[in-house]
Amino acid sequence: MYKLPVLSYLFQDLEPYIDTHTMGLHYHKHEQNYLNKLNELLDKNNFDYRYDIDELFYHIDEFNESDRVDIIYNLGGVLNHNLYWKSMSPNRILPSGKLKEDIDKKYGNIDNFFLEFKNKAMSLKGSGYTFLVVTDEGSLDVINLSNQELPQSFGFIPLFNMDMWEHAYYLNYKNEKGNYIDNFLMIADFANANKLYNSLMN
Ligand SMILES: [Fe+2]
Known part of the structure; x- marks a missing residue:
C-alpha cells in the first residue's frame, strides 16, 4: 500500500x-x-x-x-x-540557479512571477490548483487545473503548486482568497522545484 x-x-x-x-x-x-x-x-x-x-x-x-x-x-x-x-515550509526558499534564471527571462523578476502566480490563482473557477510547470515544449508556465487533474495528463511536469480548494484555507481565511495566496507565498519553498528543474534541464 x-x-x-x-x-x-x-x-x-x-x-x-x-x-x-x-x-x-x-x-x-x-x-x-x-x-x-x-x-x-x-x-x-x-x-x-x-x-x-x-x-x-x-x-x-x-x-x-x-x-x-x-x-x-x-x-x-x-x-x-x-x-x-x-511547496511550502517554515523557511522560505526562493527560486535559484537555472530556475531563477529562466523565471527572470520569462517574467522579468521573482516579484513579477509571484504576481503572475497570484493573478492566475485568483482566476481559477471552483476547486483546483495553480502550478508552475515545465510544458511538453520544455518551457516554464503557470497554469490552473481543476479538481485533482494532474499536469502529467497534459504532458507537463509540475515543479511547484498551491492548493486552491477551499479546504486549504477556508477555516482561517474564509472567503479572503487573496490573503491566503499572499501568505502562502510568504512560506513558499522552491528547494524541490530548484532541484527538479536543474535535473530536467541538464
Ligand atoms: Fe487539498
Missing part, C-alpha cells in the same frame, strides 16, 4: 500563515481519503506496488480500463497534495 508522505516540518510550524487545524485536517482527512481510495482501486487490480507512486501515472495502461479514470483522479489527489506540502 502507498502511504502518506513524511513532512519535513510539523503542522504548527506553518503558523500563522497556515493554521495547525487546517494542516491536520488537510493531511489526515483530505489527502488520506484520496490515498485510501487509490489503494482500494489498486488492490482490486491486484497491483503489487512495484512502482514508486510518482511513476504510477506512466503505467496506467496496466490497470483495468474501467478503473483508470478513478485511479488517475485519486492519484491526482495524492500527488498534488504531496507537491503542495513540498
Whole structure:
C-alpha cells in the first residue's frame, strides 16, 4: 500500500500563515481519503506496488480500463497534495540557479512571477490548483487545473503548486482568497522545484 508522505516540518510550524487545524485536517482527512481510495482501486487490480507512486501515472495502461479514470483522479489527489506540502515550509526558499534564471527571462523578476502566480490563482473557477510547470515544449508556465487533474495528463511536469480548494484555507481565511495566496507565498519553498528543474534541464 502507498502511504502518506513524511513532512519535513510539523503542522504548527506553518503558523500563522497556515493554521495547525487546517494542516491536520488537510493531511489526515483530505489527502488520506484520496490515498485510501487509490489503494482500494489498486488492490482490486491486484497491483503489487512495484512502482514508486510518482511513476504510477506512466503505467496506467496496466490497470483495468474501467478503473483508470478513478485511479488517475485519486492519484491526482495524492500527488498534488504531496507537491503542495513540498511547496511550502517554515523557511522560505526562493527560486535559484537555472530556475531563477529562466523565471527572470520569462517574467522579468521573482516579484513579477509571484504576481503572475497570484493573478492566475485568483482566476481559477471552483476547486483546483495553480502550478508552475515545465510544458511538453520544455518551457516554464503557470497554469490552473481543476479538481485533482494532474499536469502529467497534459504532458507537463509540475515543479511547484498551491492548493486552491477551499479546504486549504477556508477555516482561517474564509472567503479572503487573496490573503491566503499572499501568505502562502510568504512560506513558499522552491528547494524541490530548484532541484527538479536543474535535473530536467541538464
Ligand atoms: Fe487539498
